[in-house]
Amino acid sequence: MSSSNQTPLFPLRKGVHTRQAHVDLPAGTFEDEHGRQGFFGRVSHLYHVNPPTNWTRIEGPCIPHSYNLNQLFPGMAMEGDEATQEQREAAIRASMFGSHEDAFGPVCFLHNHDVALHFVAPTTMDFFYRNGDGDDVYYIHFGGGRLETDFGVLDYREGDYLVIPRGTTYRFLPDDSVQRYLLIESFSEVTIPDRNQLGPNAIFDPAMIDTPEPVPYERGEGREWAVHIKRENQITKVYYPFNPLDVVGWKGDLTVWRINIMDIRPVISHRYHLPPSAHSTFLARNFVICSFVPRPFEEEEGAMRVPFYHRNIDYDEVLFYSKGEFFSRDGIGAGMLTWHPIGIHHGPHPSAIPKSRLKDRTNEVAVMVDTYNYLKPTPAAGLVENLNYWASWK
Ligand SMILES: [Fe+2]
CATH class of the missing domain: 2.60.120.10 (Jelly Rolls)
Structure with missing residues (x-):
């Protein structure tokens, strides 16, 4: 036995089993992986006679639970759904942060102290948004367009992940197609995992990551520009007499980045x-x-x-x-x-x-x-x- 964590040096083996997990299961058995830390930790494999999901x-x-997010937005009732339109809209508004915003309005469906999951169907935003609560990771399920940020602009399309660090000012300018984004809001900094023995270019080459480019921006003098800042899920609106995305250059290693899911080589x-x-x-x-x-x-x-x-x-x-x-x-x-x-x-x-x-x-x-x-x-x-x-x- 190792002294530090009480883990046996070799797995114990009892009764009917296969020595190599996930291979050559004993006839008539169903393998159940009983493991810690999401497949990283100590583990045993149990060989059941019945599938453990055969409950009555x-x-x-x-x-x-299973949710059909396609029907999350107002007017999209579920089959057999008895909620009235008013009840649906009230439930959706109660699940949005801050004040309800038609042009953005992420609808939260699951959350805890580390992460909140939202579904978003943005239209062109006439205000900027800044999340003071966490990093925003968008997965573009449907749609595409242009993302304007403090760091410049980044075009995006279906399958893109957009990682936006906490405190960045941004807005979506979607194209005319249907827009549906999964928003994974992280209350801590989002990073990429170590590749360890797979090497630095595994899974996706970091060189596939794209970052925004500063471009000539719309000065927009003579009008008012709003930034909606979220802090503890409350929205504060700050107004400027000029376009606050007036950054003409930047340097550093903290920025918005984009990687497409199809650039991942599993x-x-x-x-x-x-x-x-x-x-x-x-x-x-x-x-x-x-x-x-x-x-x-x-x-x-x-x-x-x-x-x-x-x-x-x-x-x-x-x-x-x-x-x-x-x-x-x-x-x-x-x-x-x-x-x-x-x-x-x-x-x-x-x-x-x-x-x-x-x-x-x-x-x-x-x-x-x-x-x-x-x-x-x-x-x-x-x-x-x-x-x-x-x-x-x-
Ligand atoms: Fe699973």
Whole structure:
């Protein structure tokens, strides 16, 4: 035994098991990964006779959730939804920060002290915005346009991540297409993970990151310009007689940056299903953002191709499905999001295991947020929840 953390030098092995995790599972068993620290920590694999998701009922707060964010905005009622339009609008307004702003108005659906998740459908903003509470990471699910910032302008398109450090002044000038962005608001600084033995160019080459360019700006004298500053979710409006984005140059290593999800070159093994942590894109205090992009399946006979069952011992797990066919989950389409609270099992839907054997790759594009602390849903989340999701493994 090592003295410092009581971890045995070699894993113990009892009863029916496979020595190599995720490969050559004993016939008739279902593997359950019981691991700490989101796939980084101590771990055991349990071999069940029944899938641990074959429950008949769930009573209590650990129930898994699924939300259809496509229906989050006013006027987009869910099928079977009994809320009146007034109730819907009240729930959405209650889930927005500060004062309600038609041109921006991120709708929060899940949050804790480290991170808040919002869905945003901006139109051209005639004011600037500055988040004094945290860094803003946008994932552009649909749409595109131009982002104006203190550091200059940056054009963006579908699949882009835009990372905007706390305190930056900015606004969106979207194009005419449908705009839907996932906003991951981080109450600590967002960084990228160490590549360690994969080398500095792995997953994405940092040279693929783009930053804003100062350009000649609209002086806009003779009109009033507003900056809406968010602090503790309250909006303060500051007015200027000139365009406050009047920076003509800058130097340094703190700025806005952009990387497209399709510039991520995922790490895979042809012999072994890597855990989600291998797809980490951004890190912040007490949460991680991972990107799932099209990739070949494991090809070796006996190697699992779908995620193993697990019960998220240390993390609430949120997955936003953006594009492609989500091979491990039935009934989940683009613009939907699942939330599996700490403690409840999840894993592939029953049809996913045989289906994965018929294909040699997955084309899914998805963004995962794993949070160390418990998330809470907002009234808006309740509007767009699929209440039968817990039964979808049947
Ligand atoms: Fe998971």
